[in-house]
Amino acid sequence: MHTSLLQRWLRHPWTLGVIGVSTVLVLWWLISSTGLVDKLFLPSPQAVLQAGQVQWSSGLLVKDAAASIQRVFIGFAMSAGLALPIGIAMGTNPVVCRLLEPLMGLIRYMPAPAFIPLLIIYFGLEELPKVLLIFIGTFFFNTLMIMDAVKFVPHELVETARTLGGRGLPILIRVVAPFIAPQVLDTYRINMASAWNLVIVAELVAATEGLGKRISLAQRFLRTDEIFLGLIVIGLIGLLIDLGFRFLMRRSCAWAN
Amino acid sequence: MHLQVSSVCKTFGHGAKAKLVLDRVSFDLHAGEFLALVGSSGSGKSTVMRLIAGLDRPSAGTITIDGQPVRGPGSDRGMVFQKYSLYPWLTAAQNVAFGMELQRRPRLEIRERTAYFLEVVGLADAARKLPRELSGGMQQRIAIARALAAEPRVLLLDEPFGALDIQIRESMQEFLHQLWRQTGLTALLITHDLEEALLLANRVHIMAPNPGRIVRSVDVDLDRSNMAHLRVSPGFLELREELAQSLRGLEPALSR
Numbered sequence: 001m002h003t004s005l006l007q008r009w010l011r012h013p014w015t016l017g018v019i020g021v022s023t024v025l026v027l028w029w030l031i032s033s034t035g036l037v038d039k040l041f042l043p044s045p046q047a048v049l050q051a052g053q054v055q056w057s058s059g060l061l062v063k064d065a066a067a068s069i070q071r072v073f074i075g076f077a078m079s080a081g082l083a084l085p086i087g088i089a090m091g092t093n094p095v096v097c098r099l100l101e102p103l104m105g106l107i108r109y110m111p112a113p114a115f116i117p118l119l120i121i122y123f124g125l126e127e128l129p130k131v132l133l134i135f136i137g138t139f140f141f142n143t144l145m146i147m148d149a150v151k152f153v154p155h156e157l158v159e160t161a162r163t164l165g166g167r168g169l170p171i172l173i174r175v176v177a178p179f180i181a182p183q184v185l186d187t188y189r190i191n192m193a194s195a196w197n198l199v200i201v202a203e204l205v206a207a208t209e210g211l212g213k214r215i216s217l218a219q220r221f222l223r224t225d226e227i228f229l230g231l232i233v234i235g236l237i238g239l240l241i242d243l244g245f246r247f248l249m250r251r252s253c254a255w256a257n
Numbered sequence: 258m259h260l261q262v263s264s265v266c267k268t269f270g271h272g273a274k275a276k277l278v279l280d281r282v283s284f285d286l287h288a289g290e291f292l293a294l295v296g297s298s299g300s301g302k303s304t305v306m307r308l309i310a311g312l313d314r315p316s317a318g319t320i321t322i323d324g325q326p327v328r329g330p331g332s333d334r335g336m337v338f339q340k341y342s343l344y345p346w347l348t349a350a351q352n353v354a355f356g357m358e359l360q361r362r363p364r365l366e367i368r369e370r371t372a373y374f375l376e377v378v379g380l381a382d383a384a385r386k387l388p389r390e391l392s393g394g395m396q397q398r399i400a401i402a403r404a405l406a407a408e409p410r411v412l413l414l415d416e417p418f419g420a421l422d423i424q425i426r427e428s429m430q431e432f433l434h435q436l437w438r439q440t441g442l443t444a445l446l447i448t449h450d451l452e453e454a455l456l457l458a459n460r461v462h463i464m465a466p467n468p469g470r471i472v473r474s475v476d477v478d479l480d481r482s483n484m485a486h487l488r489v490s491p492g493f494l495e496l497r498e499e500l501a502q503s504l505r506g507l508e509p510a511l512s513r
Contacts, residue, residue: 156342160400163310164356164407165332174359178346255346255387 043225048232051225060214065233067210068199071127075134076195080188083142088176090143091150101147104140112137112194113201120206130202137198138191145191149183150176182249182256189245196238258288258323258410258443260309265318267304267469278304280468281318286411286445291437293446293458294471297504301469302447306415309445310336322410332360335409337400339416343388349399350375350384356407374402377436394418394425398432405442412444418453430456431484451500455493456484463500465507473503 009015025045031037032044039047055061090097115136119129153176161171203212211230218226250257267279279301286292294302307313309320311330320327322334335356343352350371357367375381378398380391388396397417404412417433418426434457437444448454454461455477463473477496479487487493 154341156338156340157344159310159312159330160336160338160342160403161355161359162312162330163332163334163336163413164359164403165330166359170359174355175344178344253346255389 040222040224043228047225048228051223051229052233055214055226055229061233064209064211064214065237067207068203068212068234069237071130071199071202071210072134072192072195075131075199076138076188076192078131079135079139079142079191079195083139083146084184087143087146088150088172088180090147091153092172092176097147101144104144107136108140108144112198116202116205125206130199130207133202134195134198138195141191141194142187145187146180146184149180149187152183153179182253185245185249185253189242189249192241192245193238196234196241200234260286260411260443260445261319261321262286262305262309263319263321265305265308265315265320267301267308267313268316277468279308279315280470282464282469282471283318284462284471284474286443288410288443289441290460291444291446291458293448293454293461294464295448295451295454295461295504296464296469297449297466299466299469300464301466302449302464303415304469305464306336306413306445306447309411310334310413332356332407333410334413335404335407335411336413337397337404337415337417340393340396340420342400343396343403345388348385348387349380349391349395352388352399353402353406356403360407370406374406377405377440378402379432392425393421394429397421397429401433401436405440410443412442414444414446416447416449419448419450426453427488433457434481434484451497451504452488455479455497455500456481456487461500463504472507473500475500 028042029045032039032042043051052061055064086100090100112133115133116129119132123129123132157175157179158171161175166174199210200212200215203210204216207213211234215227215230218224218230262285263283264281265279265283266277266281268275268277270276282301282305284292294305296302304313308315309327311327311334327334344355347355353374354367354371357370362370372381372384375384378401380395380398380402383391383395383399388399391399401412401414401417414433418429421429430453433444436442437457446454446457459477461475461477462471463475464470465472475496479493481487
């Protein structure tokens with residue numbers, strides 16, 4: 001009886017994940033409390049928690065998070081919004097595809113952070129270069145992945161619609177769009193991770209606020225607890241966004257699961 | 258309704274790589290008839306159907322419906338594919354309604370005709386189910402209902418039961434025969450299964466490959482009141498065997 005209960009408990013989808021995370025937390029706490037490692041290198045969980053409380057009550061944490069999230073949101077919205085029509089055009093029209101695919105394939109392999117110097121020369125140190133960095137870093141992936149999704153629409157589905165009297169735009173709206181919706185959401189979910197990486201990179205280089213900026217300031221004052229805090233907050237927000245996309249996908253594309 | 262296919266040729270590729278896949282195929286199909294094209298893979302039978310559906314263009318020859326040349330796909334020629342043609346995000350009823358919605362029919366009419374055709378194919382109970390919740394046979398019945406609901410003048414069936422296992426296949430053949438008798442539809446069936454063609458069609462054209470062409474045409478006049486009986490009746494078996502012989506004779510590579 002005991003084993004079967006344990007087995008059922010282990011089979012719960014969250015159990016092992018929670019065990020993994022808490023093991024690391026406990027190890028961290030154990031190691032830091034023995035004092036074996038200099039706390040400059042490994043701050044205790046309590047110290048990180050306290051740094052969080054300080055930043056929370058001063059409003060700094062919320063302000064930084066809001067600044068980073070806003071940049072990601074604007075840059076990624078531009079990228080996602082533009083990638084959708086262009087990706088669909090490339091997926092449905094061979095001429096557009098042959099015209100744009102080599103270009104995009106090339107730019108895609110240029111690391112987005114390598115554009116930072118150029119963006120700073122062109123647009124200074126304000127918001128625009130940061131947002132554009134996120135755009136550059138995700139647009140080409142978004143577009144090419146959406147193009148692929150469109151190319152994999154089974155031709156029977158399109159041809160059936162044509163033999164039922166369907167034409168270009170209605171087929172696009174009623175056949176292609178619903179079919180690719182789950183892959184498009186998944187594309188956005190995957191590339192959102194890069195957007196989140198890039199905003200931190202941009203803030204490390206030049207910013208007055210933001211989670212990345214806070215980390216680079218903390219480094220200057222050797223505040224490892226604040227660095228840890230920043231990393232954990234960045235991870236948590238990223239995880240929340242990812243779960244949000246999964247939730248949206250389950251809700252809107254139940255047929256694909 | 259008069260579908261006329263005259264001297265249709267189709268070549269794929271260009272220049273030295275050009276391959277003739279259809280060589281002067283001609284036949285007629287009149288309202289209420291059930292015609293079958295039988296042949297092995299490579300005999301071009303599916304190509305003929307795609308040309309009639311307007312999904313491809315003939316390289317030479319003409320295809321007309323009531324004298325009007327076919328210029329592209331249209332709802333006067335409903336098509337049922339072998340598989341994967343239901344929209345997986347739509348319920349059975351929404352799939353049936355799909356063509357009528359593309360035709361912008363009034364909402365009430367769509368609802369009534371959807372219910373009617375679900376009834377016709379015996380799947381009124383499955384109206385709210387998604388395709389993945391339906392068996393292969395049910396999915397094909399929904400695909401047939403969807404094509405019929407759009408009111409085609411001819412129903413094009415491209416190996417509609419080719420992906421089903423044998424028992425379901427037989428019951429679907431019976432179903433299609435009943436449907437034809439009840440609704441008086443005009444149908445063109447593509448199949449590699451001689452038995453299926455003889456069971457269902459008034460007229461069977463046998464096609465041979467390299468290049469695809471019609472080599473024999475047979476009028477089939479059988480008593481179909483009891484299909485299970487017909488399948489094993491001597492007259493039917495004899496006809497089937499005789500035609501199977503001539504089919505085999507067409508493929509020296511296989512009989513050798």
